[in-house]
Amino acid sequence: MAELTEREKMLRGELFVSFTPDLIAAxxxxxxxxxxxNNAGEVPRRRLVELWKDVIEDKTPLPPRLDDPVADDELFKDEPWIEPPVKADYGFNVIIGKNVFINSNCVMIDSLPITIGSRTLFGPNVSLFAGTHPVDPAVRNGMEGPEMGAPITIGEDCWIGGNVTILPGVTIGKGSTVGAGSVVTKDVPPFHVVAGNPARIIRKIETTMKE
Structure with missing residues (x-):
């Protein structure tokens, strides 16, 4: 049986070395x-969607262009809206649903999948860290040592406040709110408000929305 590549180890959530030619190129x-x-400037919505699909390596073809610019923009009303600047490590591990708004300065360390559900809103300066390093410095070993990670999953209809940091392996349930400046280290149940460092449950959200 062939030995796993570092990319394959990364995608399996195992220890992997990131400073290899393949992953550096990725x-x-x-x-x-x-x-x-980030540098696109004043371009039509179609071009922004096209450029974002390049970031996440989404090969889905765009719909045929319409002559009316307003009508053409309307074709992309359900596509996520990402305010620049945005940064990601690999891009191909970022999965975003419909009608998602991500404010400026979002950083996504997507060593493993980062999934964001439909209609979720981000404030500015949100950091999503699906990658991490061993705590033991002898194992960590600078750029020569291994890394690891765990997926981040954010459900539909969530609100993530500004300056929030979400750590590896966290799942945020549907309809939840994370207060500004929070560091989320543990799972958040659906329809709850959490805040703080580390984030703690503040209250349950009363809503007519069904889980």
């Missing part, structure tokens, strides 16, 4: 793609 590809997105 991060460079993403960096060039998000730099183009």
């Amino acid at each position: 991060r460079n590809r993403c960096k060039y793609a998000y730099t183009r997105y």
Whole structure:
């Protein structure tokens, strides 16, 4: 049986070495793609969607262009809206649902999948860290040592306040709110408000929305 590549180890959530030619190239590809997105300037919505799809390596073709610019923009009303600048490590591990708004300065360390449910809103300066390092410095060993990670899952209809940090392995349940400045280290149940460092449950949200 062939030995796993470092990329395969990464995607399996195992210890992996990130400073290998393949993964360096993957991060460079993403960096060039998000730099183009961040520097796009005043372009039609179609172009922004196209540039974002390059970041996340989404090969789904865009719908045929319409002559009316307003009508053409309307074709992309359900696509996520990501305010630049945005950064990601790999891009291909970022999965975003419909009608998602991500404010500026979002950082996504997507060593493993980062999934964001539909209609979720982000404030500015949100950091999503699905990658991490061993605590033992002898194992960590600078750039020569291994890394690891765990997926981050944010449910539908969530509100993530500004300056929030979400750590590896965290799941935030549907309809929940994370207060500004929080550091989320543990799972958040659906329809709850959490806040603080580390984030703690403040209250349950009373809503007519069904889980």
